[in-house]
Amino acid sequence: MSQHKKVALLLTGNELMSGDTVDSNSSRIAIALGERQIAISKKITVGDDQELLRESLRALCQDAGVVIINGGLGPTEDDLTADVVADVLGERLTDHPKAIKHLEEWCEKRGLELNASNLKQALLPESADIVDNPIGSAVGFAVEIGESLVITTPGVPVELTAMLPEIGQRVAQRVGSGTTYIRRLQTFGIGESTIQELVNERNQDWPEGVVLGFRSGLPQLELKLQVDDEALLEKRDQAEQLLLELIGDHVIGEDSDQLAMALQRVLVEKRMTLTTAESCTGGLIASLITKEAGSSQVFGAGFVTYANTAKQQVLHVSEDTINSHGAVSEGVVRAMLLGALTKANADIGIAVSGVAGPGGGSEDKPVGTVWLAWGTKDNNDAIRLQIPGSRERFQILVAAIGLDLMRRQLLELPPIPHYIKRFVYRSA
Template sequence: MDTPSIALLLTGNELMSGDTVDSNSAMIAIRLGEHGLEVGEKCTVGDDPTLLQSALARLTADYPAVIVNGGLGPTRDDLTSEVIAALSGVELIEDPDALAHVEDWCARRRIAPNPANLKQAFVPEGCELIHNPSGSALGFAIDINDCLVLTTPGVPSELEAMLPALTSHLKARIGGEARQILRLQTFGIGESSVEERIKKYADRWPSDVTLGFRAGMPQLELKLSVPSAAKLPAQKAALALLEEDFGDHILGTGSARLAEKLQSVLRDQGKTMTSAESCTGGLIASMMVREPGSSAVLGTGFVTYANEAKRDQLGVAPTTLKEHGAVSEAVVKEMLLGALQRSGANIGVAVSGIAGPGGGTEDKPVGTVWIAWGTEEDLRTHMTVVSGSRTLFQNIIAAACLDLMRRHLLELPPLPHYFARQA
């Protein structure tokens, strides 16, 4: 392989039983990929010393480096140090620096170290300790069969804090040039749609740029990856093609979030928003207030699930509710106008729908939703049907409502394709 390849060995009965979902291997692979290193194999075993030693013996014979994740803790089923010492043919010793780390960890928590805590001070003789800034168990590096073995705790936050040290060890031992990855956050466009669009200008796509995806809810992350800093002009050219084609779906780079983007636009324009929610139950407002500084752009939101609440809090006419039903264009228009008038906000959104799993009719099946958004002077509406679970329905609709306000404020195309096709 052109890219240095390493192996992951994950250990823990909880991983084998399904009680714990493995997120650590994804974290490791993403971080290593950014440094030109790739995972060639992932092996997961329970807390069995024979199985652990057998798996580690095979991996150290096949790969230049192995990361062992888990099994460094204080309990009797944490076996990584013992297994590695046995495979290396060395003794477990009480390391003074490891002991000091455990004692300091206990002292900061005002507890006396017990035998279980002190077990973590014993490491294979001759290993190099790897600092753990938050946990009680240090990692370590050791050579087995001319293979670099790096050990890490299974706690995700501790692993994350130790990843820079791991990549330093790996790059010093087996090389790897840092890849340059530009992460784009998008909403309302799926992987299949992006692939189909790119076919139109495949002849112009820079050959040095690899396009990757990481699907999430409600956003899709696109990754433009080039092998080195020298290829950044190619990355920039690829970005220009995407922006030309579907720039209205691109929220920003890095970890940009939909609510964060809307908040930024509102702040830049000196405006405020409101929401009038029925089927989303306050999720739109909740997504906004997760972002710091939300009080500057969101003063009031309304959750009006019952018809009486729509009438009493937003001024929806009883005759409108009776004639059209709660899930209707007429009702969401009155909900939005009432919210704008009562809050004094510049822009808002109102939503009423059938989240399911029951409540649908032939005319209004489960998943039907009406949305109104905009201002008193420029109020727009749309009806769509979203299939899936109640939670999925609510998440998609809440995100779409934020996106519609973003589009309105930025004067982008008002009806994006995701209303017609969920790609």
């Protein structure tokens, strides 16, 4: 790539060097530019140090046609960006009329007095061209250093995000751009390598020009289908169809959809309600359901019955059932499910009881053991699983599996999904 087409980042802040802050801003910038098919070739990160900043800025301007500086625009003494840029430019800092106007309006809106520390943010290099900050007090600015366009941006993530459309435009004007067309699918219960293998087996059917990418999270895995030309959108749809054919029952939604939202959608469509009876997940399933706006349409009540007495008194699980099989047993989760369906007067439900750890395990039921029961009053099922890992991972996975089992039943998908195999309990 020619030097003039290259884009580089210079990130500044002592908190980025000490490890106190994880840099997520450069990811925001990269994603915004990526949508315009603009790649970042290099990032340099240094603390709030005049000399290092000057030296790094000079080096990047030798290297790249555009340099975006992030951070160091605030009102305090360790905010050095304007200083450093003026120095490298050989210009003086002056009170910038547009920046002062921005500050005055910003203070007025908030009923604040404009003070000296704020005014420092309007002290900019003479040739600075203001980049508007729609929500914060510190504007960004653009200057020309040698043959490079240098753009400064604030370190506060929400302010940076608000400025990215204008910054993307300015960078695109300089280095040229295209458009990247990305389709994101959310999946649950299947791994990256399994998907890649299934796709490889159908290699001859995979449309050319469509790039498949992954971003793994817990509990979901995001798939990214990317094409770099509008003419390839049809191919992207073909790739999506192939994926749905191969792993359709694992695809729970698009964009940033969560399992609970996928479940909410099918419940709304079927005009049904759900309930939860949780022991080892302790309210996490209910909490995931109600995190989604609109959940009141499908969810009326949930029960956290952590103690055995609570299982008896709240959900009417019989003392006999608990005594004969223990709290982590098929009988108990089935009774919890029926108790919750009745109490909440709900159509479908999930009940879980398990050993989240770190304590409480036995030879018969080691840490990671869990019984789940799910379904309606007339159509329900139960399964025992063994989930390895920490208490936190156990709770997250059990909650996700619980939501997914209800989704599967409602959509009449295979009731025992592929992923369950990894967790099936095998007695010795």
